[in-house]
Amino acid sequence: MNKNIFKTLLVGTALTFGACTSNFMDINKEPSTVYKEQMEADDYITRVPLIALQGLIIPNDVNMSQFIECLLGGSMGGYLADSNQGFKQKYSTYNPEEHWIQVPFNDLIPKVFQNFNKLQISDNEVQKAVGAVNKVAVMAKVTDIYGPIPYSKIGEDGKQTAPYDSEKDIYTQMFVELDEAIEVLSNHREDKFSPLADKVYGGNVEKWAKYANSLKLRLAMRIVNADEALSKKKAEEAVNSEVGVFKTNDDNAFFTTQKNPFRVVMYEYNGGDSRISADLTSVMNGYNDPRREAYFTTSTFDLKDGNVTANGFFGLRNGxxxxxxxxxxxSNMKVETSDKLMWMNAAEVTFLRAEGALRGWNMQGTPESLYNEAIALSFDQHGVSGADKYIKNALSQPEVYKDPQGDFSYTGAPSKITIKWDGKVGFEENLERIITQKWIANFPLGLEAWAEYRRTGYPKLMEAVDNKSAGTVNSKRMARRLMYPQSEYTENTQNVTEAVSQFLNGPDNMGTDLWWAKKN
Structure with missing residues (x-):
């Protein structure tokens, strides 16, 4: 009996020991610790910060989108006009409230760097390259809003209490970061990563490479009046690279969102805080543009006063x-809750190539062919027919704006530019033609429209009715930038003061030009 008991104990001990040793690594790990190899499964380690970065390019957050894309970009870019009677200090009248001014600076900068830095724990170079492209896409918008900003010296915590970089240095670094990312993405163009980490292309690496090149082309053209040699070099690199840029609407970059913020701002906030701008409807009405029905709702006025003969596409005068x-x-924006957020389309990229070709650069096409192709791409994107007829229209011009309520009509049309390409005219007229059509095709990317207006002077927009800038903003040239938030002067005093004196080349107000906005 004793021998049998002893044998039983030995067997039990052996079984217990075997069980312990088989789970030794699990037992000796802290249960609350998430290990790197576990986090990398299904791209978990990268998908949270990657999705967060993607959600900042056109902010998925409704509050940020309202202040950045609608009230700022929409107004300054000639796409939207404020319809809330309670807004007395705002961007469009050049006297915005302090809490409006700080949103792009204090919300975007820390969120970008906090999430970008989280990606660095991963060994996956593809997702880190995608993150770098996302970072540049957001920060390019921020520097284009304010001018010099903290960039290269921001710490791991993402706080922007750091020295500023000049715009020239920021653009130089952004090109380096894009080039490095493009090399990685191009080398892995046949690869895929988890669609859970990508709300734009579902993990398609080649499409990210095309987006990175297209973004590079956009930024290269931005600096053409400040550094033409670098602009040409980077533009030609992007277009003629192995992967290339957007050429079809299948390449277009759209972010999948659960609730489109434009829908909320245009319809749900106080009955809608913005409406379509008279600038855009006047140009498209004058051209009898078939895309209007895809872009806008018709107005809904009581027509008893006889001021207009029928409800149609009537925008609200800006400023x-x-x-x-x-x-x-x-008229309001046609947008549904489920609609995706557009970042960039093939039409814009092809218009950029048309401008490059107009300058004599190698853009794989002539200015005229690329211009016509870009218009056709925009029509196709919105499922609208009639591009061939539209392209041949050599007579139509933007219409004179007549306000349905009679309060804010405009005497004369800001521009007389026609649609059809004219190879017999000078550079400037065809540049206006390209930018005006790109502006139409890029709706509703207001910040991009504002940047191109400051760079080129096109499209020609109606002056603000009420300029409340106390003389700091020239009504004919309109706002050139945003001033820095007051929080920078209290929390980052030395650095912001040095940036204004060394880099800004003017006072910290809305009338001071950015580095790349050289053209008057």
């Missing part, structure tokens, strides 16, 4: 202090 009236009856 007005709205009196009492039916200012939400102007």
């Amino acid at each position: 007005v202090l709205i009196p009492k009236g039916e200012y939400r009856k102007y």
